[in-house]
Amino acid sequence: MIHAAGGQAALKKRAGKGIIYILLTLASAALLFPLVYMVCNSFMESREVMKAYALLTGNSGISSDAKRLSIHLIPERVSLIQYYQALFRKPTFLVMFWNSVIVTVPIVVGQTLVSALAAYAFAKLRFPFRDQIFFLYIIVMMMPFQVTLVPQYITLRKLDLLGSHLAVILPGIFSTFGVFLLRQFMIRIPDEYSEAAKIDGAGHLRIFASIILPQCKGALASLAILVFADNWNMVEQPLIFLNNELMHPLSIFLSRINTSELGVAFACGILYLLPTLFVFLYGESYLIEGIQRSGIK
């Protein structure tokens, strides 16, 4: 009797586990589906893509197939023609890619640097109105871009920066997210280390550079990854601060070519997300740690 009951419980448990695996696998498949779809389609010939999704481009009179948009995963013939076209036949693609790079990299480096200095002050040093200012930082961090749109526009116009990449880069560097995240890490570092260094006559700069920063390597990596992922995908700021379309980053360019140059769109999408993919594969553990720390008050 006891045996049978035990066996039944074990069976029930195993069935439960099975259901959990099925649910998780289904969810993962759904989450990965857009990526897989893009990869598969990026290896199709431009002709095949144009034929399958003619409806998106607006000229649907080619064949009866064109009246529908079906899921189309397996290429008839595997080809690199889309990649070749995007990289060697479409100079605008490379220009936009470069725009994304020269906007994102300075923001990542600048925000990490400025935030590290400020986070040290907010976490370890006492100065007037510190906590009130930090509260303001958090509030501003939570605002959608449009709320600060006019203020930023006024400043940028006064500084005569509108229409230059600096108009997008500078506000990005001073985003308060970095200060918030790094402070969450630094506040956990015990004060004993810096006390000991102080007794040995070290100044604040010395303590910051040789005690705090080395312990924050992971934190800096987390921040850099989160800031990179966020700004690589930037849409609103360039749309408003950069009138010249040739200065726009890929994120905006892509939503336009999707319909006009469908034949290379899939490869462009994949090339666009490769940098973030590398960053993700390289720094996933930092990314997770960064997310977790953002949740601890």
Added chain:
Amino acid sequence: MLALKGTAIKRKSPLQKEEALAGILFALPSLSGFALFFVIPFFMSLYYCFTEGIGGTRFVGFRNFESLLKSESFLLAAKNTLIFNAVAVPLIMVLSLGFAMLLNTGIKGLPFYRSCFILPLVVPVASVILVWQILFNEHGALSQLFQLFGLPAVDWINSQWSVAVLVLLYTWKNCGYNMVLFLAGLNSIPREYYEAARIDGAGFWTCFTRITLPFLAPTGFFVLVLSFVNSLKVFRESYQLAGNYPDMHIYMLQNFMNNNFTNLNYQRLSSAAFLMFAIISLMVLVLFRLESRLGRDLE
């Protein structure tokens, strides 16, 4: 504030003064940028809220707010934003908590599944938006599935269903972040509590409502605030999906503000921005207050 007054009267020791100076110096680059791009211009745009004419030449009191609250496009945008929040936030909370709990059952392959959930966070929406357009076009995959069952085709992105598509996109993008936060929260609950409860004969539901939920409350509050904040930033996804002039069902406050910017109506934009700023600040403040009170009750 009180503490500050106290120290001012007591006079600071040289060491404290030095620390304050160092603190200000370290924060200075960040503070000056913050002042330049956020604080000072914020007050300038506040000035716009109460004036009229190009450059804000005439003081008009609250008239801008009055006309804003009467404007149909503003009301539509506010309504849509509210609906989106009311659908997306609870949905993403339930989903991310549910999957975090599934992942927390000691299954094998946790890192793999976790990666799948976080990956959309770093994938730029622009790079995969084509897939959404193929799936949700009027003649797209989903409509074909519908027709298979004899149901009419729907133009998902350009009808009332656009909200659902946007909610899906938002959930796809942000579920992983919330899930990682919930996982960390679940991990911090001591296993012994569950074991003790099991011995007392508690079932899954009792364990969930009596142990998991109370212990997860701080994380839950944070995720709630974050989801709310992120859902107000959904313009990015909406722009990729439907451009500057989306279907009227996903015409959000952010669209309203962007369009007023293009029309150079700074007064109206500033008034809307200020209203939004006030409401978000109030909501965050209330949520944090609520959380600290709840935290005290638990202890």
